[in-house]
Amino acid sequence: MVLIYAVSGLVMNHRQTFDPHFSVERQSYTVNGPLPSAEAFTQEAALRLLEPWGETDHYTQHYFxxxxxxxxxxxxxxxxxxDLSTRQAVYEKLTPRPLLGALTRLHYNPGRWWTIFADVxxxxxxxxxxxxxxxxxxxxxxxxxxxxxLLLGLLIPLLFLFT
Structure with a gap:
């Protein structure tokens, strides 16, 4: 229990710079060849853009x-x-972090039984x-x-709280 709250607490304190649920990997590249205009862009054109990444089977939708x-x-x-005008592309791959994500969800107090357990x-x-x-x-x-x-244990958190 202490380990769950310690790890998830550290992660939550740094959530502006670190996503506990996903690892994010970004790769930039320039698209080869001409691109259709926004008005003429189709799902087939989107699938062609996904081919270098092997993601054609994972397409859900596109928009501008x-x-x-x-x-x-x-x-x-x-x-x-x-960017259709410069042909610059950024591929963002999200990989789940199952253990860290689960610990963080527990820290958010997801259900009644967890609340009872945490209270005890x-x-x-x-x-x-x-x-x-x-x-x-x-x-x-x-x-x-x-x-x-005891006094130090009370004063140190109070100093952080009021300074």
């Missing part, structure tokens, strides 16, 4: 988000974008923490070094 800019969608989330685990951590504070007596207890460690 801008004039002379084609986007072809593929099964699994991959895509090909082509959190209560267990609270019990361990409180009993650990009260078990040691003397110079290593709550009124000695243990108290200093």
């Amino acid at each position: 988000p801008e004039v002379n800019r084609l986007k072809i969608f593929l099964q699994g989330g991959s895509s090909l974008q082509v 685990f959190a209560i267990g951590l609270l019990v361990i923490t409180v009993t650990g504070l009260l078990m040691n007596r003397g110079p290593k207890g709550l009124w000695g070094r243990g108290g200093i460690e």
